Amino acid sequence: MAEIRVIQAPDAEHPFAVIYKPKGLPSAPLKEGEDSALSRAAEIFPQLKNVEGKKKVEYGLLHRIDTATSGLLLVASTQESYGFLSALQKEGKFVKYYRAVVDVPKGKKTEKELTLVSRFRPFGEKGRKVKPVFEDGSAADKKKCGNKVYSTYIKIEGNRAVCRITEGYRHQVRAHLAFCGFPICGDLLYNENARPGEELKFEAFRIEFVNPATGKLCFYEC
Structure with missing residues (x-):
């Protein structure tokens, strides 16, 4: 490893x-x-x-x-x-930034920007997955989700996605990308086309925050 x-x-x-x-x-x-x-x-x-x-x-x-x-x-x-x-x-x-290679459904527009805002609930077998719950969601989903709201900014260019969040929920970016029709390549939980052994094409590549010692905004990127 x-x-x-x-x-x-x-x-x-x-x-x-x-x-x-x-x-x-x-x-x-x-x-x-x-x-x-x-x-x-x-x-x-x-x-x-x-x-x-x-x-x-x-x-x-x-x-x-x-x-x-x-x-x-x-x-x-x-x-x-x-x-x-x-x-x-x-x-x-x-602030946290992620990049991903995503599956693009045939005929779907691949140049877009959007922000998804939702709450989340455990979903699937033993709650391994999470499901975004929006304001117009079902009463059953709203009953099972938390009260806190999470936001993901998404920019899609071709089969590449860059996402930005502040506070994060478990699998937030992965679930939000899948919900809007661009699941991450190799994501066995949220991409029905993924196959066992396939690499998850997902990376947390940048963070931004104020340095506690200097009071200045700093960032790190890989």
């Missing part, structure tokens, strides 16, 4: 680490001792283990991505920076 790459090492002016996670490696462990991008990062930068986040085993992880997805992770290296960056997320000021 490919190794993680350090994009930004934590230091006095950068109280966080930015890590590139390869496909097939979990973002974080479910329990102590499991292999993950976060575990490997903490071996390189032990100070990451001193931060308490949402879960003890996740330290200061602020941005997770699916195991099958490659891309950037952000991990706070101090408790103060974790609090600052968590507040940014809640204010919608932590």
